[in-house]
Amino acid sequence: xxESTDDSNLISAADFxxxxxxxxxxxxxxxxxxxxxxxxxxxxxxxxxxxxAAAAEAGVLPDIDLRPEGIVVRVPYRDPEGIPAAATExxxxxxxxxxxxxxxxxxxxxxxxxxxxxxxxxxxxxxFFTAALGYEDxxxxxxxxxxxxxxxxxxxxxxxxxxxRGRTHFDxxxxxxxxxxxxxxxxxxxxxLVDDSHAPAWWSLASPDNHGVDIASWTDTYG
Numbered sequence: 001x002x003e004s005t006d007d008s009n010l011i012s013a014a015d016f017x018x019x020x021x022x023x024x025x026x027x028x029x030x031x032x033x034x035x036x037x038x039x040x041x042x043x044x045x046x047x048x049x050x051x052x053a054a055a056a057e058a059g060v061l062p063d064i065d066l067r068p069e070g071i072v073v074r075v076p077y078r079d080p081e082g083i084p085a086a087a088t089e090x091x092x093x094x095x096x097x098x099x100x101x102x103x104x105x106x107x108x109x110x111x112x113x114x115x116x117x118x119x120x121x122x123x124x125x126x127x128f129f130t131a132a133l134g135y136e137d138x139x140x141x142x143x144x145x146x147x148x149x150x151x152x153x154x155x156x157x158x159x160x161x162x163x164x165r166g167r168t169h170f171d172x173x174x175x176x177x178x179x180x181x182x183x184x185x186x187x188x189x190x191x192x193l194v195d196d197s198h199a200p201a202w203w204s205l206a207s208p209d210n211h212g213v214d215i216a217s218w219t220d221t222y223g
Contacts, residue, residue: 010082012223021092024105026175027220028112031077032087035110036103037070044071050097058090076148080139108178113151114171121157169212179217
């Protein structure tokens with residue numbers, strides 16, 4: 001899912017960002033999302049009704065994460081090939097409602113966490129992980145929590161590997177305008193830069209004890 005789609009019902013991240021009224025939103029690995037901060041659970045909950053109404057009008061199926069600190073609204077990928085075109089209409093309507101309710105957008109808090117399961121090139125470990133975690137297959141090489149609460153898994157073979165050992169790392173998908181700051185914060189906290197040859201699409205970092213984390217922003221700009 002790294003290129004624009006030809007399906008008129010699906011759009012890329014770049015297409016999404018070109019739409020009017022969506023400046024509060026960012027696109028992560030799970031789809032477009034916006035974070036609106038609030039002073040209380042009750043204040044955040046005031047946006048739920050307008051979200052439901054906007055979803056019905058646009059014909060999309062959003063996820064809503066309601067917390068005392070605010071509300072996270074997502075349009076999750078239900079097709080690995082792109083974002084539903086109606087997501088732009090929905091996003092703009094939600095942003096208008098949030099502004100009317102006095103909820104402030106905070107794009108810096110938008111993110112998605114994934115786990116990149118690096119498997120031996122001759123192995124297929126996705127069935128094991130879907131069974132163990134209660135996940136479902138998504139696309140050709142991913143797996144997802146059916147309720148989209150847990151991190152998305154991506155399964156990819158590695159070359160030059162040993163059959164008895166896998167190498168797995170975390171993928172942290174952040175807005176394109178937040179990626180460099182996140183990398184800098186991780187390095188300041190003791191991390192090590194392993195590879196920046198793909199930047200600004202992603203940076204590969206390692207913790208002080210050599211656990212891998214990729215900070216990625218390509219999902220917010222592809223297309």
